[in-house]
Amino acid sequence: MAESATTTTLIVATSVRSASYADATAPGAIPARNGPAIRGRGTVSTKMRSADLPTPERGAELRSQWVKAKRAGTAIAEALERDPPTSYGPACDLSAALDAMWKLRKQRGDENWVSILDCLQLALRELGGDGVSFLSPQQGRKLEVFVHTLLSLSEKSDRDLLEAVRLVDELGVPPFVDFKTFAEAAD
Amino acid sequence: MRTFIDTSVFIARHAHSPTQAQKVESATGAGSGRTKVSGLVVRQELKRRMLGDAEYLFRLLDEKNGFEEALHHLNRLRQLPYQANRAGICLGLMASITGVDDQDKTDRLKAKLRRFILTCLAKFDGWVDHLERGSGCHCATLDPVERKKRGGRVVFEMGDDKCGTGGTCHVGQFLTRMSDSSTAIQSHLAATLEPNGRKELHDILAFLNDTTSAEFTATDRNPCLTVGDLLIALESVAANCAEMYTMNHRDSLPLCAALGQQLRILSHKPEVEDVVVPPPASAV
Numbered sequence: 482m483a484e485s486a487t488t489t490t491l492i493v494a495t496s497v498r499s500a501s502y503a504d505a506t507a508p509g510a511i512p513a514r515n516g517p518a519i520r521g522r523g524t525v526s527t528k529m530r531s532a533d534l535p536t537p538e539r540g541a542e543l544r545s546q547w548v549k550a551k552r553a554g555t556a557i558a559e560a561l562e563r564d565p566p567t568s569y570g571p572a573c574d575l576s577a578a579l580d581a582m583w584k585l586r587k588q589r590g591d592e593n594w595v596s597i598l599d600c601l602q603l604a605l606r607e608l609g610g611d612g613v614s615f616l617s618p619q620q621g622r623k624l625e626v627f628v629h630t631l632l633s634l635s636e637k638s639d640r641d642l643l644e645a646v647r648l649v650d651e652l653g654v655p656p657f658v659d660f661k662t663f664a665e666a667a668d
Numbered sequence: 669m670r671t672f673i674d675t676s677v678f679i680a681r682h683a684h685s686p687t688q689a690q691k692v693e694s695a696t697g698a699g700s701g702r703t704k705v706s707g708l709v710v711r712q713e714l715k716r717r718m719l720g721d722a723e724y725l726f727r728l729l730d731e732k733n734g735f736e737e738a739l740h741h742l743n744r745l746r747q748l749p750y751q752a753n754r755a756g757i758c759l760g761l762m763a764s765i766t767g768v769d770d771q772d773k774t775d776r777l778k779a780k781l782r783r784f785i786l787t788c789l790a791k792f793d794g795w796v797d798h799l800e801r802g803s804g805c806h807c808a809t810l811d812p813v814e815r816k817k818r819g820g821r822v823v824f825e826m827g828d829d830k831c832g833t834g835g836t837c838h839v840g841q842f843l844t845r846m847s848d849s850s851t852a853i854q855s856h857l858a859a860t861l862e863p864n865g866r867k868e869l870h871d872i873l874a875f876l877n878d879t880t881s882a883e884f885t886a887t888d889r890n891p892c893l894t895v896g897d898l899l900i901a902l903e904s905v906a907a908n909c910a911e912m913y914t915m916n917h918r919d920s921l922p923l924c925a926a927l928g929q930q931l932r933i934l935s936h937k938p939e940v941e942d943v944v945v946p947p948p949a950s951a952v
Contacts, residue, residue: 663757
């Protein structure tokens with residue numbers, strides 16, 4: 482009796498597995514959301530959602546947000562030279578533009594660029610709400626350079642990534658501060 | 669003064685709070701009169717201990733198809749005795765990640781891990797004034813390499829992590845060359861180490877006792893992994909450093925005493941000043 486039950490279970494398990502495999506590999510089939518990733522020809526990627534697909538309109542929106550970020554970066558640098566507390570407004574503008582750029586990150590398809598963007602967002606978060614106003618004028622110019630050159634929409638290399646880490650360090654934010662738990666375990 | 673920088677100090681400078689970073693910079697920066705020296709074994713340790721975990725987490729995000737599944741997997745691993753440490757480290761980083769959905773959090777975490785894996789060693793090389801290469805540690809010279817697999821998946825190859833592999837590991841010859849310093853450490857530990865003392869120090873003593881008996885080659889025991897503190901201490905001697913700068917004073921204190929070096933201890937608390945332990949009177 483026990484043997485028969487085991488056999489039945491095995492048959493059911495095999496048929497379920499066959500059915501799901503057949504469904505997943507059928508022409509035009511879309512893999513289940515949390516199902517096994519089937520790679521190779523004829524598969525549909527679940528990584529890129531339709532809302533993220535690159536389009537000319539979204540590309541233009543990304544460029545417009547970068548222009549806003551550049552304007553805010555220059556305004557911060559100028560404010561730090563004249564009257565540091567007035568850099569708060571441009572810092573908020575920069576933060577908002579970076580958030581909008583993050584939402585449009587799939588337009589770029591460049592992982593280094595996405596990582597550079599995250600690096601600057603991390604720096605602004607670590608500096609805090611009015612932390613930007615405590616930067617020196619030289620640091621303000623570095624922030625401006627960061628936005629103008631490292632966040633430009635050209636393809637970014639590993640060298641650009643390293644430059645981003647170096648500039649964030651010069652803004653007074655430890656570049657790997659997110660990895661505090663890694664550090665504490667290694668101490 | 670030439671100061672040898674331990675792994676923990678580099679980590680404190682670049683991954684702890686801004687106050688801690690400032691403290692390390694004021695102790696070792698241009699105005700301090702110190703030359704920052706480090707070595708290949710320190711670089712190897714950084715790669716193995718920090719980048720290894722980062723690479724694991726990056727791979728896990730791909731294997732589990734996203735942040736949430738990886739999180740559940742790591743929570744399960746935390747129950748297992750041999751996986752708990754790594755799982756805890758990864759979960760600590762994941763706790764700081766925010767996003768509107770799973771894809772957002774996955775991309776955010778991947779962006780951080782990518783930056784860390786690709787730039788950490790270059791940052792280390794750029795930060796120290798001189799990198800002592802005398803130990804000939806082959807693993808340390810291999811930087812992580814990014815590879816794109818079919819289907820666009822990105823993987824990082826970390827290279828060898830065991831002594832003696834690759835055919836160009838010179839750690840064995842380095843240990844032979846530094847036999848005078850090794851003997852000083854061996855005799856100091858044999859005289860001062862208590863039976864219930866630190867396990868790491870007992871491992872160093874056992875390693876030195878075994879190597880002097882010439883029963884095996886040093887690299888058989890994977891010394892960079894098992895007695896890394898010994899190799900780092902010997903690297904500091906090879907680099908003519910009069911001072912060792914570390915957070916891990918419990919292991920470094922007897923080694924510095926044996927080698928006649930000054931020990932500078934960086935506290936975990938940013939508000940606490942560094943403690944300087946001068947070399948023993950007999951060594952001055």
